[in-house]
Amino acid sequence: MKEYWSRRIRDAVPYVPGEQPRGRTFIKLNTNECPYAPSPRVAQAIGAVEPGDLRLYPDSECRALRETIAGAFGLTADNIFVGNGSDEVLAFAFQAFFDPDRELVFPQISYSFYPVYARYFGLKARMVPMGEDFSVDVAGLLHSQGGVVLANPNAPTGMGLPLEDIRAILEANRDVVVLVDEAYVDFGGRSAAGLIPEYPNLLVVHTLSKSRGLAGLRVGWAMGHPDLIAGLRCVRDSINSYTLDRLAQAGAQAAIEDVDYFRETCRRVMATRERTARGLEALGCQVLPSQANFLFVRCPGREGKDVLDQLRQRGILVRWWSDPAISQWLRISIGTDGEMDALLCAMGEILGQ
Numbered sequence: 001m002k003e004y005w006s007r008r009i010r011d012a013v014p015y016v017p018g019e020q021p022r023g024r025t026f027i028k029l030n031t032n033e034c035p036y037a038p039s040p041r042v043a044q045a046i047g048a049v050e051p052g053d054l055r056l057y058p059d060s061e062c063r064a065l066r067e068t069i070a071g072a073f074g075l076t077a078d079n080i081f082v083g084n085g086s087d088e089v090l091a092f093a094f095q096a097f098f099d100p101d102r103e104l105v106f107p108q109i110s111y112s113f114y115p116v117y118a119r120y121f122g123l124k125a126r127m128v129p130m131g132e133d134f135s136v137d138v139a140g141l142l143h144s145q146g147g148v149v150l151a152n153p154n155a156p157t158g159m160g161l162p163l164e165d166i167r168a169i170l171e172a173n174r175d176v177v178v179l180v181d182e183a184y185v186d187f188g189g190r191s192a193a194g195l196i197p198e199y200p201n202l203l204v205v206h207t208l209s210k211s212r213g214l215a216g217l218r219v220g221w222a223m224g225h226p227d228l229i230a231g232l233r234c235v236r237d238s239i240n241s242y243t244l245d246r247l248a249q250a251g252a253q254a255a256i257e258d259v260d261y262f263r264e265t266c267r268r269v270m271a272t273r274e275r276t277a278r279g280l281e282a283l284g285c286q287v288l289p290s291q292a293n294f295l296f297v298r299c300p301g302r303e304g305k306d307v308l309d310q311l312r313q314r315g316i317l318v319r320w321w322s323d324p325a326i327s328q329w330l331r332i333s334i335g336t337d338g339e340m341d342a343l344l345c346a347m348g349e350i351l352g353q
């Protein structure tokens with residue numbers, strides 16, 4: 001019974017995360033986690049935290065971690081906001097920069113958390129239809145009254161926009177915030193972070209969850225003009241000043257410092273992605289060009305839900321949405337080469353080849 005619930009949560013339609021199975025072991029290709037462990041330096045850094053220091057609150061400003069991130073992007077610490085996963089950073093940004101009476105825009109097919117936030121925070125949002133080929137309609141994102149939210153590369157399609165398009169969106173939205181969610185940029189996309197000095201309305205959001213193999217640590221960050229960063233701090237300090245614990249701050253810093261390990265992880269995932277895409281195409285599947293750590297795949301003549309269920313019976317989890325615009329499609333995260341061989345084998349059986 002919801003009789004004690006506030007009106008806000010009575011009307012909420014929460015995000016549904018991908019399944020984290022317990023008991024039976026699945027090949028887990030449903031939540032875009034990294035198949036490889038994080039840099040060994042992460043465990044060292046976490047182990048080096050003095051247990052006695054856990055008595056004390058962490059640095060709410062995450063100064064050391066922000067310095068490290070700033071250094072990696074040629075920015076300064078006052079361009080950086082760190083949060084408990086980029087989902088938290090996104091939720092703070094929706095509260096910091098968008099108003100109920102100014103219409104926000106985002107692509108119709110995108111990260112399914114955006115409409116959840118928009119509804120929860122009482123915002124008017126317009127979804128811009130996709131092109132025939134699932135491309136983002138850049139013209140539809142120009143001249144927004146209230147703000148623009150965009151995942152680049154996009155999810156769940158994996159398709160990326162070139163920086164010229166991001167620049168065009170920024171130019172035509174000078175009075176509102178343009179939020180570019182770059183959760184997948186390290187797998188072949190181009191980051192807009194270099195445009196931050198030119199555009200005070202640009203906020204770029206990154207996460208350690210995908211390319212650094214740290215979905216379990218919960219660290220994400222935003223990069224932008226110091227005034228935007230101050231807006232995010234205002235939201236945080238109105239809710240919970242200590243969003244990142246000491247262990248997460250130490251581990252995140254080590255992960256970002258280990259650039260060689262990070263690059264090698266991304267290279268391996270991208271190589272496996274291309275091999276898997278060719279394998280699926282050989283089975284007759286349609287595969288969108290991906291700049292992410294997943295593939296968006298359709299098996300002509302088969303319902304997405306049917307293939308999803310048959311993969312599950314064979315011990316493989318992938319992601320499917322009931323939205324009719326994409327219900328024929330599956331999003332398949334890139335695992336290890338061995339896991340993707342198992343996927344290709346199962347798909348061959350399911351498709352009768």
Ligand SMILES: *Cc1c(COP(=O)(O)O)cnc(C)c1O
Binds near residue numbers: 151206
């Ligand atoms: C995975 C994902 C996130 C969330 O990342 P966390 O840092 O784990 O909260 C944000 N945006 C997109 C588009 C994602 O796919």
